[in-house]
Amino acid sequence: MGINSERDVEANMQIGPTDKGMVRIFVESGSTEIPMDFDPEEAEEIAEEIKAAARAARAVG
Template structure:
């Protein structure tokens, strides 16, 4: 599976500060998978910028007409 491939896998995500001054992205999925990812504040801001940029590209892609099937 690549980043641009759709998936049926569902997961919950939580984002917040830790008591150690880090930013945690916590991902939980079926089967007991739990993935806590900790980032320093600068890394978290870089991730936020990447999310904003990806959202903008996705928004622009959604505005384009879909190719017709033959």
């Protein structure tokens, strides 16, 4: 499965700070839970990557 492979899967995503000063992206789909913790600098880099992808998607669409 790649970035352009479509799937009909339902998932929930939550993003927020942890009590340890990290940023957590928590993805849940069915019985699968994926917690991903990032330091604030990494989280800001991820946010920039998401913004860049959104700009590129707008250019395509």
